Amino acid sequence: MAWMAWTWPTAAFFAVIAALLVIFTIFAIRYPETPRTGVLGIETTRGDRLFITLLGSAFINLAWLGLIGVAQPAALIVCLIYAAAVFRWV
Incomplete structure (x- = not known):
């Protein structure tokens, strides 16, 4: 990550977004919902x-x-x- 000049808060932000996407994908598979x-x-x-x-x-x-x-x-x-x-x- 050094070549991108990222900071730890920036990396944490994108890690949280990625974790949310994974969690919501698991929820969608495990607990399907109707709109x-x-x-x-x-x-x-x-x-x-x-x-x-x-x-x-x-x-x-x-x-x-x-x-x-x-x-x-x-x-x-x-x-x-x-x-x-x-x-x-x-």
């Missing part, structure tokens, strides 16, 4: 909700950096609340 319709009015599965959560979290973190600065631990809390809401109601 459900939430507040957006579209049918979503666990994978769709994960994608919506990751995309929304990226925008939350970008907005946080632009408006507040580098204190990202509080943005993580906002992202976790957002993720819980997406998986509950979307």
Whole structure:
């Protein structure tokens, strides 16, 4: 990884994303689900909700950096609340 100039937080971020994809794949195989319709009015599965959560979290973190600065631990809390809401109601 030295040739890419990665830092440990960057590597940890991508490792968590890879782990989430593996876990959700195992869930999809072991516990198949039917799509459900939430507040957006579209049918979503666990994978769709994960994608919506990751995309929304990226925008939350970008907005946080632009408006507040580098204190990202509080943005993580906002992202976790957002993720819980997406998986509950979307």
